Amino acid sequence: MNTRRPVAAALAVAGYVVMLVPILFVVVTAFTAGSTLRFPPEGLSTRWFEEALGYEPFLTALVSSLQLAALATALALLIGVPVAVAIHRGRIPGKGLVEGLFLSPLIVPELVVGLALYQQLMIGFGLDSLTALTLGHTALMIPYAVRVTGASLALADPHVEEAARGLGASPLRTFATVTLPLLRPGIFSAALLSFVTSFNNVPLSLLLQTREFRTLPVTMLDYVQQSYDPMVAAMATLILAGTVVLAVLAERTVGFAKIFGGINR
Amino acid sequence: MTSAAEFVGVSQKFGDFTAVDDLSLTIAEGRLTTLLGPSGCGKTTSLRMLAGYSRPTAGTIRIAGRDCTRVPPERRDLGMVFQSYALFPHMTVADNVGYGLKLRRVAKEERRRRVMETLELVGLAHLAGNRPKKLSGGQQQRVALARAIAIRPKLLLLDEPLSNLDARLRVQMRAEIRRIQAETGLTVVLVTHDQDEALEMSDDMVLMRAGRVMQQGPPREVFPAPANRFVAEFLGYENFLADAEGRTLTVRPENLRVAAGAADADAPAGPGGLLLRGTVAHIAYRGADLLVTVDATDDTGAAVRLLCDVRGGAAEGLSPGGEVTVDAREGALVRLPD
Known part of the structure; x- marks a missing residue:
């Protein structure tokens, strides 16, 4: 930490404390031997982890959430990557408008989107919950795909593709051997961001859930409303652990600087 | 003197702006021709049309006698060095230089040999395994040059190749490019706004303004006898x-x-x-x-x-x-x- 700037350093410490301490409380509480969600924990045990992993609604919801996040991420990338390439490399009129259109889901309140999708898709077209949620989450994730993959293209030398063409590569070959490798860290980071955002989403999932299909955050929310035992803390800790593993994996394979900078230099 | 490339009545308009205006020009085989002029004179646009990155709105471009006006860049067989070098950041120096050879299906052993041979020509054989970002500006420039030369192009096109280098290196590279041209016998077209560079390096220089040729000829003929006030002012x-x-x-x-x-x-x-x-x-x-x-x-x-x-x-x-x-x-x- 930079000790020559005491105010900035103090703010940074305060920031970390505010963000990390509550999480620490949840993790510690999860290891309680008692039967209420309180701090400090009464005794130490892993019984609530066993409970959480044996609790059928959580497991079903976890599978649903993973399924939904994977589907929405794949779809968002499938749409978002070509859009990003078109915006940054194509000769299309009204680029600003196109980009604005694909980024707009970021500013529309999710509850509004959820309600609209509920009325139109589930009631209007009679779609099931997974389909409606996949469409909704995809719409929400597209801005990430467009922005993050676009960033890696915007930072790359625009002449590299021309250089490849000049050396004898067809447009398709150029895309496969130059553009796509330049995009790779961007795609990886967009996938990571989309997946995590979809997995954690509550507002859309809350409105588009059904008895048959419910995501994990919504199920946990339901659970907290009915019961105050530490099982929810244990589940939260497990999700946290999963996220950390994902993050470490990302750091080891690509590196955060590349992922979140979206730069391949 | 045979021609390696020809512009015949070539124009390029972007909307209302005429970047190149009825340009007719012959690039002589085996010589180094510079397109010289202030920014906006149409020199880079002309080079890009010759390379195939931009299609003229009128006129014909011939390369080695063949009409190439509508041929895409990948089928022109030219070597281009960009001002920004445009190296592939995800490939090693050797893979950058070998890229064009791989596309031409040159067998692996032969490819390796030619990559090393070309890297030796530019004095960078020891850096073959490095990524471009680890190289200095001057070294990156040499890689870009090697990549363009490796395919044994019909023409070597250089777009302001020295302008991103510091003053000392720039002067060294002038002689270096001339040496490489002499050793390979390549026809070179070089775009620059620097009259000293053009005077020192050219066999033929073409002075341009507002998309038109103001004067052309060998430096020793152009310099002592500017044809008009623009050329005179530009040459000091x-x-x-x-x-x-x-x-x-x-x-x-x-x-x-x-x-x-x-x-x-x-x-x-x-x-x-x-x-x-x-x-x-x-x-x-x-x-x-x-x-x-x-x-x-x-x-x-x-x-x-x-x-x-x-x-x-x-x-x-x-x-x-x-x-x-x-x-x-x-x-x-x-x-x-x-």
């Missing part, structure tokens, strides 16, 4: 004046001589055919020389401001406001065609 002929018949003369600052004191009114012109009286307006110290600004009157009676490059002891007795006599070195006065 700072002084323009009229002779007794009103014809435009131009002379370089280093070819004017300044002596303290006014000459007699009827004194004969010196060996350079010029004798003007004036007063010193300003003296700028530049280390190796002085730039003396003299306000004088030319033979038509018009006021002219002359820039004179004065070296060493010749500056003695000069001071602002002082009366001086200016004459020109023999053969230094150039008459511009009307």
